[in-house]
Amino acid sequence: xxPSEVEFLAEKEMVTIVPNFSLxxxxxxxxxxxxxxxxxxxxxxxxxxxxxxxxxxCRIIPPEWMDVEKLEEIREQERKExxxxxxxxxxxxxxxxxxxxxxSDNIPKADEIRTLVKDTWDTRIxxxxxxxxxxxxxxxxxxxxxxxxxxxxxxxxxxxTDSLNHMYKxxxxxxxxxxxxxxxxx
Amino acid sequence: xxxxxxxxxxxxxxxxxxxxxxxxxxxxxxxxxTRTECVxxxxxxxxxxxxxxxxxEGTKMEMPLWLAKGLYDNKRRLVSVEQPKIYRxxxxxxxxxxxxVVDLHKMGPYYYGLGSQLLHFDSPENPExxxxxxxxxxxxxxxxxxxxxxxxxxxxxALVERLDVLERSLFRTGQAGLNDFQRWExxxxxxxxxxNLVQNYRKRKFPDLEA
Numbered sequence: 001x002x003p004s005e006v007e008f009l010a011e012k013e014m015v016t017i018v019p020n021f022s023l024x025x026x027x028x029x030x031x032x033x034x035x036x037x038x039x040x041x042x043x044x045x046x047x048x049x050x051x052x053x054x055x056x057x058c059r060i061i062p063p064e065w066m067d068v069e070k071l072e073e074i075r076e077q078e079r080k081e082x083x084x085x086x087x088x089x090x091x092x093x094x095x096x097x098x099x100x101x102x103x104s105d106n107i108p109k110a111d112e113i114r115t116l117v118k119d120t121w122d123t124r125i126x127x128x129x130x131x132x133x134x135x136x137x138x139x140x141x142x143x144x145x146x147x148x149x150x151x152x153x154x155x156x157x158x159x160x161t162d163s164l165n166h167m168y169k170x171x172x173x174x175x176x177x178x179x180x181x182x183x184x185x186x
Numbered sequence: 187x188x189x190x191x192x193x194x195x196x197x198x199x200x201x202x203x204x205x206x207x208x209x210x211x212x213x214x215x216x217x218x219x220t221r222t223e224c225v226x227x228x229x230x231x232x233x234x235x236x237x238x239x240x241x242x243e244g245t246k247m248e249m250p251l252w253l254a255k256g257l258y259d260n261k262r263r264l265v266s267v268e269q270p271k272i273y274r275x276x277x278x279x280x281x282x283x284x285x286x287v288v289d290l291h292k293m294g295p296y297y298y299g300l301g302s303q304l305l306h307f308d309s310p311e312n313p314e315x316x317x318x319x320x321x322x323x324x325x326x327x328x329x330x331x332x333x334x335x336x337x338x339x340x341x342x343x344a345l346v347e348r349l350d351v352l353e354r355s356l357f358r359t360g361q362a363g364l365n366d367f368q369r370w371e372x373x374x375x376x377x378x379x380x381x382n383l384v385q386n387y388r389k390r391k392f393p394d395l396e397a
Contacts, residue, residue: 003367007375133331136324136327137324154367155367158363159331159335159363162356167320167324170199173201173302174313174316
């Protein structure tokens with residue numbers, strides 16, 4: 001998967017905005033989006049929020065987890081635990097990037113938030129690598145990792161599956177009794 | 187997007203080679219020390235060192251893997267294959283002590299491939315060879331993962347120097363994952379860029395036009 005594809009999936013998440021225009025309820029295939037009245041908050045998917053913001057038709061309200069103290073708490077907890085801690089949103093990385101790029105004026109302390117999210121990301125990726133390494137070195141058959149997000153899985157995914165494939169093939173060398181046929185089936 | 191211009195056939199890492207894989211074709215060119223078990227009449231010209239008309243029994247020659255595999259028979263009438271140095275006891279102890287130290291590129295760039303192919307030639311040491319190859323792979327995995335996932339926008343030739351061909355392809359995959367993510371984070375993922383093929387094609391076309 002591409003990171004862009006993961007970002008596309010992330011854009012389905014809902015976020016609150018305050019529009020400055022009015023519009024009746026719209027009926028989309030994915031669901032209804034409530035009537036828009038200027039000054040009243042309404043929940044919309046991120047793709048619509050970004051689009052409206054770019055046309056300067058709304059103000060985005062940051063999600064409640066996008067707050068300096070909350071993120072600091074999450075970061076500290078991530079550093080203490082050895083396994084992955086549950087994070088407030090399965091698409092935190094993508095949402096941070098999207099919202100901070102397009103709506104940084106609506107989000108207080110945007111730079112600090114960016115740093116904190118990056119720190120949490122780095123810690124989680126380091127844990128992921130440690131776990132992958134112990135997976136390979138102990139030749140386990142399967143591993144279980146809770147609370148991983150799609151973006152993290154995606155970054156390391158191809159590498160890990162390729163190396164595990166190689167390891168599997170080298171392991172089948174150990175089985176005595178080679179196959180009798182040397183032909184290829186293509 | 188991470189679409190390649192063609193999808194190469196991956197190497198068969200185990201005992202079977204993939205016929206269409208370029209890496210496996212190059213692997214089959216590796217030389218093995220062999221010993222003939224019977225006379226090869228009128229083939230003396232192949233063996234440059236001796237001037238005899240036939241290759242007598244018991245000559246030690248170096249044969250490429252494809253030839254050795256073809257001539258080898260379970261009843262061992264034609265050739266017998268000795269293991270190259272790095273698969274023998276001495277080097278096996280080195281590998282089990284610390285796999286990260288060895289320069290696998292110098293030791294024959296196809297360590298894993300050749301090791302797996304050697305298992306075709308029956309020898310009592312086969313299980314140990316297979317085990318050493320596997321343990322070397324596992325031992326070096328950590329370093330490959332760390333170096334490929336952390337070297338962004340740097341010259342990686344020093345890191346890749348001591349890796350064998352299989353490890354290099356793994357390194358490239360890791361780098362691709364890292365580069366994709368960094369590109370996305372910088373926002374370049376949604377920019378449309380000309381494909382590599384088109385750029386190269388244009389470079390070659392201009393002189394033709396002007397000529």
